[in-house]
Amino acid sequence: MPNVKRLYLKLLLQERKMALLGIILAVLTAYSGIALLAVSGWFISAAALAGLSAVAAHAFNFFAPGAIVRGLSISRTAGRYGERLSSHEATFRIISHLRANLFRLISRMSWSEQQLNRHETSSRLLQDIQNIEAIYLSAILPAAVSFLVMIAYLITLYIVLPSLLPWVIVPLLFATFVMPWLYSHRVLASETKLHQQHSQQWLSASALLSCMRTLTLFERLRDSGHFLQQQAQETDQEEATAVQRQQAVLLLTQLILIIMTVLVFWQGLLAFQHEQLDGAYAFMLLLLTLGSAEVLLSNCPALANLGLGLAALGRLQHSLIATPEQPDTRHFNHTSSPKLSVQINHLEYSYPQQHRPVFEQFNAQIKGPGWVWLSGHSGVGKSTLLALIYGQLKAKNGTIDVNGISAEQIRLMPQRIDILRTTLRDNLTLNLTINEPALWHALQLVELDHWAKRLPQGLDTWLGEGEWQPSGGERKRIGLARLILQDPKLILLDEPTAGLDSALAEKIYRELRTHWSDKIIICSSHELHFTATQDQSIELTAG
Numbered sequence: 001m002p003n004v005k006r007l008y009l010k011l012l013l014q015e016r017k018m019a020l021l022g023i024i025l026a027v028l029t030a031y032s033g034i035a036l037l038a039v040s041g042w043f044i045s046a047a048a049l050a051g052l053s054a055v056a057a058h059a060f061n062f063f064a065p066g067a068i069v070r071g072l073s074i075s076r077t078a079g080r081y082g083e084r085l086s087s088h089e090a091t092f093r094i095i096s097h098l099r100a101n102l103f104r105l106i107s108r109m110s111w112s113e114q115q116l117n118r119h120e121t122s123s124r125l126l127q128d129i130q131n132i133e134a135i136y137l138s139a140i141l142p143a144a145v146s147f148l149v150m151i152a153y154l155i156t157l158y159i160v161l162p163s164l165l166p167w168v169i170v171p172l173l174f175a176t177f178v179m180p181w182l183y184s185h186r187v188l189a190s191e192t193k194l195h196q197q198h199s200q201q202w203l204s205a206s207a208l209l210s211c212m213r214t215l216t217l218f219e220r221l222r223d224s225g226h227f228l229q230q231q232a233q234e235t236d237q238e239e240a241t242a243v244q245r246q247q248a249v250l251l252l253t254q255l256i257l258i259i260m261t262v263l264v265f266w267q268g269l270l271a272f273q274h275e276q277l278d279g280a281y282a283f284m285l286l287l288l289t290l291g292s293a294e295v296l297l298s299n300c301p302a303l304a305n306l307g308l309g310l311a312a313l314g315r316l317q318h319s320l321i322a323t324p325e326q327p328d329t330r331h332f333n334h335t336s337s338p339k340l341s342v343q344i345n346h347l348e349y350s351y352p353q354q355h356r357p358v359f360e361q362f363n364a365q366i367k368g369p370g371w372v373w374l375s376g377h378s379g380v381g382k383s384t385l386l387a388l389i390y391g392q393l394k395a396k397n398g399t400i401d402v403n404g405i406s407a408e409q410i411r412l413m414p415q416r417i418d419i420l421r422t423t424l425r426d427n428l429t430l431n432l433t434i435n436e437p438a439l440w441h442a443l444q445l446v447e448l449d450h451w452a453k454r455l456p457q458g459l460d461t462w463l464g465e466g467e468w469q470p471s472g473g474e475r476k477r478i479g480l481a482r483l484i485l486q487d488p489k490l491i492l493l494d495e496p497t498a499g500l501d502s503a504l505a506e507k508i509y510r511e512l513r514t515h516w517s518d519k520i521i522i523c524s525s526h527e528l529h530f531t532a533t534q535d536q537s538i539e540l541t542a543g
Ligand SMILES: Nc1ncnc2c1ncn2[C@@H]1O[C@H](COP(=O)(O)OP(=O)(O)OP(=O)(O)O)[C@@H](O)[C@H]1O
Pocket: 351, 352, 353, 354, 358, 376, 377, 378, 379, 380, 381, 382, 383, 384, 385
């Protein structure tokens, strides 16, 4: 099992040159900005003091500090520009490698049983990936800048006025370590709860929208609306509390930094009174502290982002461990045995949420080409068997030997046909390059050609939510047309004609029998009157 934290570190190290350049330039920009503030403060006050006496004004060197100020402002601008370029370049590179690697890992998980389509799981996963991606730009980079600014600030104090160090060390440690720790705790504490609440809200909203007609018919729409509103209010409240808590910690940090600045100014003035420090230097120290404090404030969100990123890596690792890669229990033999057949031996399967197994020691032999009818009462396991043969579900025990074809030559038509919100053409081809005559031929086989011709823009008519909505029967036939166009060798059909009138269903079966004469078609159906004498049949019984 790959270690996700190590994987992230490896990808970061791969891009270390760009990432390091980004950090160096960001530090240079911060140093230049703070030094610019401090030096120009010193320059203005020193020039003002020199201007008070004609002799001092004559002796004062206006040119060297002016040049330093200009130099610093140039290096700040150049540093910021370069830092944006390199740190964003590094981020993009890290993100693109990271996404590729993470999605490769995720694709190996047995999502069919984990129910990826559960909104909370998938949205949590996407949020985690975003948090992991933000580790470099929003955590490592600002934390490094802030840490190095703190070191440089302490060194400058040590050089200019060492007696100041004991006064600033405690507030500095608080602002750099304690407050960010508190802030990240506040963020992490509410993050998981807020995510769950958002997910619940999304689920209720989508359930309400998709069942609007039913709810209206039963006059329950208003109550469902109230429920949703209540959920939104609770989430808003939780969100507001979380923001308030975060703001409070930030405010406290700012207060600590202000106290530190006042202490620096007070000690600077005392040193000035005791003639240990020049007046202009005292003012410079004040501005230096203000500039450094501004950078140190970014420590809080940086540590929180690091916490979120690490928690996300941990969660991903946990789900990878929780779903060990399951070996494919199907065996394909398409070289030595050209004859199409499927042999199922001692198959055992039970859904993770269920104690009762759907299959126990199930055996079947299917010889092709031809039609095989799967029958049995509702809930006996017909769809499950099709998903097991298709490889969507993995058997706990037993084997499925598929001879004469490879895994890519199997296609399943599920009970529910999803219609994409795009043109009829794209809904049929699903991004395969298919010529127009082939499309019309497929439509003709499923008796949809007249319907397609009558659509406002023919094959280019948009289907789906908010567009032209195909009826239940039309959806089924679009599903069949997709399979015809994909031309697999082993076809798995889950109630393909449910909802169609008998005459139409019979016509379609007749066409498909001729068109698919060289394939194996395993068809789950309650309409057994469409079977022909040469067909095989498997009747599933409970247990
Ligand atoms: N994801 C799941 N988690 C737990 N149980 C499931 C899941 N999917 C299906 N089942 C259960 O497994 C059993 C077999 O379901 P399956 O859909 O294979 O039946 P079926 O024979 O195709 O039914 P029908 O003829 O009504 O379509 C049923 O008891 C069903 O409730």
